[in-house]
Amino acid sequence: xxxxxxxxxxxxxxxxxxxxxxxxxxxxxxxxxxxxxxxxxxxxxxxxxxxxxxxxxxxxxxxxxxxxxxxxxxxxxxxxxxxxxxxxxxxxxxxxxxxxxxxxxxxxxxxxxxxxxxxxxxxxxxxxxxxxxxxxxxxxxxxxxxxxxxxxxxxxxxxxxxxxxxxxxxxxxxxxxxxxxxxxxxxxxxxxxxxxx
Amino acid sequence: xxxxxxxxxxxxxxxxxxxxxxxxxxxxxxxxxxxxxxxxxxxxxxxxxxxxxxxxxxxxxxxxxxxxxxxxxxxxxxxxxxxxxxxxxxxxxxxxxxxxxxxxxxxxxxxxxxxxxxxxxxxxxxxxxxxxxxxxxxxxxxxxxxxxxxxxxxxxxxxxxxxxxxxxxxxxxxxxxxxxxxxxxxxxxxxx
Amino acid sequence: xxxxxxxxxxxxxxxxxxxxxxxxxxxxxxxxxxxxxxxxxxxxxxxxxxxxxxxxxxxxxxxxxxxxxxxxxxxxxxxxxxxxxxxxxxxxxxxxxxxxxxxxxxxxxxxxxxxxxxxxxxxxxxxxxxxxxxxxxxxxxxxxxxxxxxxxxxxxxxxxxxxxxxxxxxxxxxxxxxxxxxxxxxxxxxxxxxxxxxxxxxxxxxxxxxxxxxxxxxxxxxxxxxxxxxxxxxxxxxxxxxxxxxxxxxxxxxxxxxxxxxxxxxxxxxxxxxxxxxxxxxxxxxxxxxxxxxxxxxxxxxxxxxxxxxxxxxxxxxxxxxxxxxxxxxxxxxxxxxxxxxxxxxxxxxxxxxxxxxxxxxxxx
Ligand SMILES: Cc1ncc(C[n+]2csc(CCOP(=O)(O)OP(=O)(O)O)c2C)c(N)n1
Numbered sequence: 001x002x003x004x005x006x007x008x009x010x011x012x013x014x015x016x017x018x019x020x021x022x023x024x025x026x027x028x029x030x031x032x033x034x035x036x037x038x039x040x041x042x043x044x045x046x047x048x049x050x051x052x053x054x055x056x057x058x059x060x061x062x063x064x065x066x067x068x069x070x071x072x073x074x075x076x077x078x079x080x081x082x083x084x085x086x087x088x089x090x091x092x093x094x095x096x097x098x099x100x101x102x103x104x105x106x107x108x109x110x111x112x113x114x115x116x117x118x119x120x121x122x123x124x125x126x127x128x129x130x131x132x133x134x135x136x137x138x139x140x141x142x143x144x145x146x147x148x149x150x151x152x153x154x155x156x157x158x159x160x161x162x163x164x165x166x167x168x169x170x171x172x173x174x175x176x177x178x179x180x181x182x183x184x185x186x187x188x189x190x191x192x193x194x195x196x197x
Numbered sequence: 198x199x200x201x202x203x204x205x206x207x208x209x210x211x212x213x214x215x216x217x218x219x220x221x222x223x224x225x226x227x228x229x230x231x232x233x234x235x236x237x238x239x240x241x242x243x244x245x246x247x248x249x250x251x252x253x254x255x256x257x258x259x260x261x262x263x264x265x266x267x268x269x270x271x272x273x274x275x276x277x278x279x280x281x282x283x284x285x286x287x288x289x290x291x292x293x294x295x296x297x298x299x300x301x302x303x304x305x306x307x308x309x310x311x312x313x314x315x316x317x318x319x320x321x322x323x324x325x326x327x328x329x330x331x332x333x334x335x336x337x338x339x340x341x342x343x344x345x346x347x348x349x350x351x352x353x354x355x356x357x358x359x360x361x362x363x364x365x366x367x368x369x370x371x372x373x374x375x376x377x378x379x380x381x382x383x384x385x386x387x388x389x
Numbered sequence: 390x391x392x393x394x395x396x397x398x399x400x401x402x403x404x405x406x407x408x409x410x411x412x413x414x415x416x417x418x419x420x421x422x423x424x425x426x427x428x429x430x431x432x433x434x435x436x437x438x439x440x441x442x443x444x445x446x447x448x449x450x451x452x453x454x455x456x457x458x459x460x461x462x463x464x465x466x467x468x469x470x471x472x473x474x475x476x477x478x479x480x481x482x483x484x485x486x487x488x489x490x491x492x493x494x495x496x497x498x499x500x501x502x503x504x505x506x507x508x509x510x511x512x513x514x515x516x517x518x519x520x521x522x523x524x525x526x527x528x529x530x531x532x533x534x535x536x537x538x539x540x541x542x543x544x545x546x547x548x549x550x551x552x553x554x555x556x557x558x559x560x561x562x563x564x565x566x567x568x569x570x571x572x573x574x575x576x577x578x579x580x581x582x583x584x585x586x587x588x589x590x591x592x593x594x595x596x597x598x599x600x601x602x603x604x605x606x607x608x609x610x611x612x613x614x615x616x617x618x619x620x621x622x623x624x625x626x627x628x629x630x631x632x633x634x635x636x637x638x639x640x641x642x643x644x645x646x647x648x649x650x651x652x653x654x655x656x657x658x659x660x661x662x663x664x665x666x667x668x669x670x671x672x673x674x675x676x677x678x679x680x681x682x683x684x685x686x687x688x689x690x691x692x693x694x695x696x697x698x699x700x701x702x703x704x705x706x707x708x709x710x711x712x713x714x715x716x717x718x719x720x721x722x723x724x725x726x727x728x729x730x731x732x733x734x735x736x737x738x739x740x741x742x743x744x745x746x747x748x749x750x751x752x753x754x
Binding site for chain 1: 417418419420423426427430431440442444445446470500501
């Protein structure tokens with residue numbers, strides 16, 4: 001996670017690496033102590049929606065004034081391609097050799113939809129980076145998520161659908177198609193919550 | 198060449214050059230000959246950024262140390278691996294160089310060398326992926342560590358269970374590597 | 390000749406567990422033990438068992454609690470940071486006296502550390518880790534042959550003593566490949582019927598598995614005394630180690646796991662040089678095999694402990710021989726590996742010194 005002084009042009013950035021799944025809790029601690037700094041977390045799907053589900057939900061529910069950038073690549077990248085909570089039904093991974101099953105393994109968790117039910121949440125949007133147009137949209141969403149924090153509006157999360165050609169065992173171009181054809185169908189893009197006050 | 202009781206080997210190249218397969222076949226060949234063997238593949242972050250490597254220890258006796266820092270033999274399939282592992286080889290040791298991808302002279306005078314244009318051999322056979330078997334062939338031909346038939350047997354066992362269609366091509370690369378390679382004794386060592 | 394298989398330690402662990410009748414595995418990815426859940430994901434269904442990739446290590450260890458209470462032979466595995474997360478569940482499982490096997494392929498710590506092999510979790514494994522007075526049986530294989538056998542034995546010890554058993558390995562043990570004779574599983578102990586299993590009480594009195602003891606006021610004291618009696622029994626009955634050339638040894642090297650096998654190489658080399666060196670290598674570090682140390686301390690002038698940490702195992706070595714002999718230390722944490730030559734140098738130094746020097750530490754403690 002990251003926090004940054006808002007005042008002055010020579011903004012200083014601080015980076016804090018914490019335990020797998022715990023960024024929203026660590027960010028909560030930082031933000032409550034330094035409320036005038038900009039604090040954001042950068043988390044994968046395994047991190048945010050498996051081992052760290054509790055931290056995610058409770059930070060959102062408390063309406064912590066932080067920004068979460070959630071990178072959804074439907075797989076565990078760092079550890080080499082195991083099933084993630086966002087792995088899609090039928091998708092191959094090193095721990096779902098026959099494809100993920102709806103029962104026993106469960107369907108993909110749709111984080112934006114899940115969090116949209118919580119009162120503390122200010123802003124939720126799902127974007128993609130699989131085409132130039134998508135990238136522009138993603139940029140806008142991320143900017144907004146930070147502006148919300150500066151305005152003190154509370155919890156903002158941007159889910160970014162992204163590629164993992166290495167662990168999907170696809171070429172980079174095929175990986176783009178995978179996001180556009182398969183992931184966008186399972187994880188519809190759009191704004192899931194946008195509370196103005 | 199008289200064989201020492203223990204040989205410690207590093208095999209290195211780009212990820213995707215089939216480094217692990219070379220190690221696996223040496224290990225299986227040693228197993229067929231009833232020798233002790235321990236193998237290991239560099240994992241995780243160590244793998245990223247240019248050089249992938251595997252290590253194998255073949256021994257007549259019980260193997261104490263499973264990791265290899267100063268190999269008796271280095272099999273290097275690309276330039277970064279050459280730069281990294283040439284200095285590590287034990288004096289009097291051996292280095293196998295894939296001359297297709299390593300176009301520089303050796304710096305060491307005290308180690309023997311096997312030269313093989315493994316990537317070109319593979320290209321001639323129509324599949325770049327078998328450069329590893331060409332290198333292995335050259336290694337077996339000149340190192341005397343294992344009998345050629347043990348490696349052939351190991352390859353047959355491994356491919357027949359995993360991918361039998363690829364066996365003939367891999368065996369062809371193994372043979373080509375054996376015949377289209379040359380050995381150069383260390384110049385800086387006498388009376389060996 | 391029996392069939393020899395060539396597998397990585399992590400894969401061999403899976404084969405041994407399934408051979409021993411393990412039919413429930415829950416785990417979570419973490420390097421350097423990813424091959425365990427990956428292989429379990431297809432091997433377990435083949436064997437008619439259950440594989441679950443849990444949402445976290447905490448969930449995985451609690452699934453083990455449940456599976457064990459339901460009567461299954463069960464196992465979970467992880468590496469250091471994940472094992473830290475499991476500690477809560479481990480304390481509960483020990484308190485409830487449920488059999489299970491927990492594997493730790495240690496990596497560099499503390500914190501996220503790195504993914505190189507290390508031995509920094511010794512205290513956690515042997516001295517507690519979770520809360521309360523409990524012990525795990527802790528097995529420390531050094532070769533894949535030992536990993537294969539001890540994994541199978543681990544299930545027997547767990548069932549026999551109704552106690553969780555930990556296999557304390559490291560990244561190298563998990564990642565290296567060695568040929569191993571595939572031996573069929575045969576129980577090494579006379580296993581008692583599992584009279585704790587919660588499988589419905591239609592034709593028998595109900596059973597309870599619990600760890601909360603409030604009433605009567607001394608119930609927890611009594612439960613603890615019962616646990617201590619069991620631990621004392623295990624200490625009397627379980628003593629596993631390899632002893633090499635200690636009879637006339639002046640310098641006794643001690644190390645466990647991967648470090649232990651490297652140390653053995655160094656001791657062999659020292660003997661070739663005519664130095665009187667010996668080795669004590671525990672295969673089980675709780676209970677700790679004190680006898681060989683006490684015997685060796687009668688003749689040896691020095692002990693040398695080698696570990697891939699800043700000195701944890703060394704405390705048990707000193708305790709085992711009541712600090713009778715000066716004990717030197719060679720070790721570092723964070724992914725440092727000892728080489729034979731380094732250990733040999735220390736043996737030479739210690740063998741050369743005449744009378745008891747002050748215990749000198751090499752490497753920071
Ligand atoms: C307690 C703990 N368990 C497991 C790990 C191993 N680990 C590191 S990253 C990771 C998950 C990677 O997946 P994701 O969060 O989706 O991020 P990605 O790598 O795909 O970007 C895991 C399981 C760890 N570091 N700590």
